[in-house]
Amino acid sequence: MKQRNRTMFRPNRKLLSCALASCLAMAAPHVMAQSTSATLRGAVTADSTVTVTNVDTGLTRTTKAANGNYNIGGLPPGTYRIEVNAGGQTSSRAVTLAVGQTATLNLQEAPPVSAPTGDATTLDTVRVTAPVLVETTTSEVATYVSNKQIEALPQGTRNFLAFADTVPGMQFSQDNNGFTSLRGGAQSANNINVFIDGVGQKNYVLKGGVSGQDTSAGNPFPQLAIGEYKVITSNYKAEFDQISSAAVVAVTKSGTNEFKGNFFWDRYTNDWRARTLGEKNGVPVVDYKEEHYGMALGGPILKDRLHFFFTYESKEQMRPYTMTPGRNYSPAMIPAQFQDLLLPGSQAFQEDLYFGKLSWQAGDNHLVELTAKRRDEVAEIAAGGSNSFEHGTDRDNTDDRIDLRYQLTWGDWLNDAHLTYEKTTWGPRPRSIGPGYVLVDGGNWRDTVLQAGSGADYQDKGQKGIALQNDLTFSGWQNHTLKMGVKYKQVDLDVTERAFFNPQFHYDLAAGELDIPYHVTFGGAFAGIGDGSLQTEAKQFGIYLQDDWQVTDRLLLNLGLRWDYEENPSYTDYVTPAATLAALNAVDPRGNGTQTYAQTLALGGINLSDYVSNGSSRDNFKNAWQPRLGFSYDLSGDQRHVIFGGAGRSYDRNLFDWLSLERNKHSFPENELTFNTPAHPCAVGVGNCLAWDPAYLQPGALAALATAAPGREITMLRNDLKAPYSDQFSIGIRNVFDLWGNQWNSSVAVTRVVSKDGFVFSLGNRNPDGSFHNPNTLSIPWGAGVPGNGSLILGSNGLETKASSLLVSLEKPYTQSSRWGTTLAYTYTDAEENREFGEHYALHYPTLAGYGWSNAGGVSKHRLVLTGIGDVGWGVTASGKLTLATPAPWYGTNCSSGWDICDEQDQVEPDTTIGYKSFDMALEKRWDTGTDLGFKVRLDVLNAFNWVNYNYPRWFRAPGDGAPRTNEQLFPTRTVKLSFGLDW
Structure with missing residues (x-):
């Protein structure tokens, strides 16, 4: 096989001077709806x-x-x-x-x-003399994250969402690939929403909750642009939409009447961290480098009237990979012509973030703001193990958002109107176009030893559209503040997924057949059905009414009602293909000779009429009514001791990536062909056996052979799909008190959040008698699919979580007079789920009832986060963050009782007192140069005590194993990060 020259992608460092020169040219939209005002x-x-x-x-x-x-x-x-x-x-x-x-x-x-x-x-x-006023009378369960905390607390990612875990009930996590996620309570990251300047950043297509955060080491927004934010963990008001978990409400910085700017650069490498336990025992050292750099500039164009703000941030990583042949092959066993593929290397990642803002105060009653954001991310992924670099994937990730806002104040009326535009793309692509080469061990083509040539993953997914929103507030009715709003959004949702886009040819390394493949796996468009791509023009409509009623001097009621509606033509207009209907109604060859597969499914409790659509069988969900009720009662009349609580319902969205599989999955199916070779003889012309022809290596040569699509998987959605939602209940008390000459704020709340109707795929395959599992085993009936096709996958609602939590927060805010601040966030959570969190496939049992209820995966019973910031003199600021959590349950495959009765949904909780612990610290020294220019140096130490935290594997017990196995140590080990900066 011909080897290609390998050219490593090296990110080009952007010149900050170019960013400075272009800052005034940015047409930067920013919509700050009243949710951030x-x-x-x-x-x-x-x-x-x-x-x-x-x-x-x-x-x-x-x-x-x-x-x-x-x-x-x-x-x-x-x-x-x-x-x-x-x-x-x-x-x-x-x-x-x-x-x-x-x-x-x-x-x-x-x-x-x-x-x-x-x-x-x-x-x-x-x-x-202007401290932050304390908001004690809100009915929301909310906590603020100040700009001081964002700037001073230790951090390794420069992801502003990382500070949200200082809020009770929130958990920010980063895995060993650098991928980050934020979740609230027992629900997954998909259920949050982040509102920046009043505009939701919801991802309608992919996982992660926020655009661009699905399997990404990047950051959703430049941290330099974030002024402050608050996190509402439950019982938000009626203006918040497309959410069933926590809401992050952030506001960006603006230019002022003074020209100000800053520059920063920070870095850490493999040489600046402690070794993992495995590395100490001989595992090769995982090398690594990460850098962040950026700048911000803002000031007046016309004093008191027109201001600008611009920021640019970049994140670069070089993440190493090590080649390890599969099937226990040593490098010496690999033929010489492939030896260069076994060399270790690095995979590059670069993200560029831009944000610009123009603020125009056209008059005392008029405010116009225009903001724009650009996220551009390129990552090299999927190399390492048995996967060579050339066989890996390049993934682009972009997010463009433009917002225009006009605010009019007129007496007792306040009107916020804004127009937004968004375009996001997520596109993993093979590093090259051509055939892939897979060296395998023996007759099973899945026993991979080494992969080379072109990779198989080709995807292009995203959303693009505009939105109009108007929020109107009236405060002229005595003791009432009325707020009402309407939003219309038209957004194009796009999904292209072509598995095995490049054909993968398998060569038997054990038999020495390196010139002729004996098997090929390839994808191809299914004539008359599709080509693996789907676009739909979704329309979203929302309306709400909110009344904040000051019943007495002490009692405040928040009464709200929201209704949301969404049109998804790709779902409602779908017609089940005639070929699919024919296959479902064909005679089941395993039965009595007359029983159809549809009758087999009926014996297994599946009514096909619930899934077969004629183009008018489905309606868009119209019952997303969401009452939001809250109260607060001031016990002392001076806002020092306030009881608060509420109840409400909030609806989220079904991800389009999942819904698209009904049309897409079988339109670009996986195909398999075998070739007659000496070591793997087959009868040419019988089944899928062909004589080998070198022409098959040419691009597109196999396309004509894909039309029959043998073994294609069939996905069907229920005709009455609903939107997922959560019901939220809370009761608590806030207190403001003086201690040691300083003001302290505390909050104690008990919450109950029940989420229902989460989307899930189940396996429709049934044995001839309608059963799912074979007697005395937990084996999955993969071979019991639709006659002449593959497995039957059914999409419906049914995922649920239940979480009862005690949320305790205590804060002494940082002030210029005291020069120090501290926070405490404690969470006790008793949570259950009927399927592993974040999973949307439930294929191990015929229904969700087979899973039963389990402790919520990844949720610790007890979690404590302490932070502190203090000015220690000589221009030095010290800060620290301590995180402690009891062990969280995790899921895995347990085969301890035998290979034929593996429990693929076993749950284990580590037998330790503390499941996760970390202490981070930072020291920053600033020098005043006597001019308008200041210089600073900062040292962050992550996991300062080098505590060991484990990453537990998906598979943890083989027959005869005792205790569950553990996997590699979670990063970071003790890591030092050095930063430099300028302020002017």
Whole structure:
């Protein structure tokens, strides 16, 4: 076989000077709906006029008192000077408002808790005396992550979502491939949604919850652009959509009246980490390098009117791989012509993130914002083990989003209107186009020793569309704040999946047949059915009404109702192919000679009429009504001790990648042919046996042989598919108290979250008598598929989780006066699930009932996260983060009782007190150069005590094994990261 010259992909470092030059040219949209804007309200002396001014941007809002109250909404998070004019006298104070906050500040008397006193007429005074107001009266179960925490706490990924695990009930994880995910409670990462400047980043096609986060080491957004965010773990208000788990509500930074910028670069390598247990015992050292660098620049174009902000970040990795031939072959047993394929190497990854923002205050009542984001990611993957580099995959991952927002304030009315555009793509592709070569051991073509040539994986998946959204708030009804909104979105969903796009030719290494293959696996378009691609124009519509009703001075009710609807023509207009119907109604050759396969399925409890569609058998789901009810009661009347709670329902989405399989899976099926060779003789012309012809190595030569599609898998969806949802209940108490001369905030809440109707694929195959398992075994009936075809896969709803949690948080916020801050987040979770979390295939039992209920996989009973930030003097800031969690259950295959009765869904929980532990720390030193330029050096130490955390395998018990097996050690071992930066 001819060997190709190997050219390693090396990422080209982007020049920051180019980014600086282009920052003003960015057409950058940013939509900050009211879910990220803050609201300031409270009591005030009659006939007063209240004016709030953002001290950094000059944004001004003015309102007159009505019935002794004021209410100002649509305020971007930041520091504000508040001026109250009553009877010709003017007083001022300063406050800092957080993202999505509804803060109460009574202005007719001395400021309440957390509000500063004294003069606040200068910028310096404002910044020193303007702490964040504490929001205690919300009914949401929510916690804030400040910009100080994002900038100061130790971190290795530069993924801003990593700080969400400082919130009770949240878990951020990173595997040894660098892939990250965020999940809330017992639900998977698919069920979260991240709202950046009020715009949801939901992935409608792929897993991960957020666009671009499916099996990616990249970050969803440049961390330099994130100002702050809050995490709502349950009982969000009616404005939040496309979610059934946690909501992350983030706001981006804006330009101000001062030109500011910064640059950073950080790096860590294999030489800066401790060795794993395996490496200490002789396993080859896994080499690694990672770098991050970037810059941000912002300032005025017109003071108090027009500002810009731009940031660029890059992430580079070089991840090594080691070649290990399969089937216990040593490198010396591989023929000489393949020896160069066994050399170790590195796989490159590079991500470039761009974000730009223009903010125009067209008048005192007008705000226009335009923001744009670009994510461009290239990764080399799938090399290592028996897979040579040339046989691997190159994967592109892009995400473009543009948002235009116009906010109008008119008396008691606030209107937020915005237009958004998005386009995301995820595309693993073979590194080259041509035949693949697979060296195998003996007669079983699946016994792979080494793979070379072109790889088989070809995919192209994504979403593209526009959305119109309008949110209207009215505060003129005494004791009520009404908010209503409507959203329409038209989005094209695309899935292309062509398995075995490049044919894979198998050569028998054991028999020495290296010139002629004896087997080939290839994919091909099925004439008259499709070509492995599917596009649909989905339409989404949502509407909601929310009333925040101040019933008394102490009791607040949040009453909301939401309804969502989605059209998916690829599902509703589907017509089951005639060939599929004929196969299902054909005589089952294993039966009595007259029994059809449909009758076999009926004996097994499957009614085909639930899955066969004639193009009008299906309707879009119309019952996504979502009541959202909450309350808060101020026990002391000063917002120091508040009981809160709520109940609500929230609907998510079925991923298009899964729904598309009904049309796509059998339209580009996997085909197998055998060739008559001396070591593997077969009768030419009988079955799928052919005489070998070298022309088959040419691209497209096998396409004509794919039309019969023997063994094609058939996927069918239920005609009454629903959208997954969760019901959420909570009750808790918030407290504000003084300790050691500082203000502390605490929250204790009990939550119950029940999620239902998760999407799942089950195996429709049945034995002639309708049974699934053979007697006394747990064997899966793979050979009992549709006559003349392959297996029958059925898609329906049915996945469920149940989680009861105790969420405890304690915070002493970092302030400029105290120079230190700390947080505590403790979570106790009692959670169950009827199928492994994150899995959408349930093929081991005839129905989900066979799985029963298990402890939720990956969820620890107890989880504690402690953080601390302190200025220790001499320009040095120290920070630390301690994470402790009890063992989490994991699933695997247990064959300890025998190979024929393997339990592929066994669950094991490690017999240890602590299942995961890590302590990270950081030290940062800043130097003031005496000019506008500052210099800083930072040292992060991840897993400082080098505690061992295990990554448990999927397969953990063979016959005769005692204790479950463990797998490799999770990264990071103790790792040092060095950073440099400039501020101006």
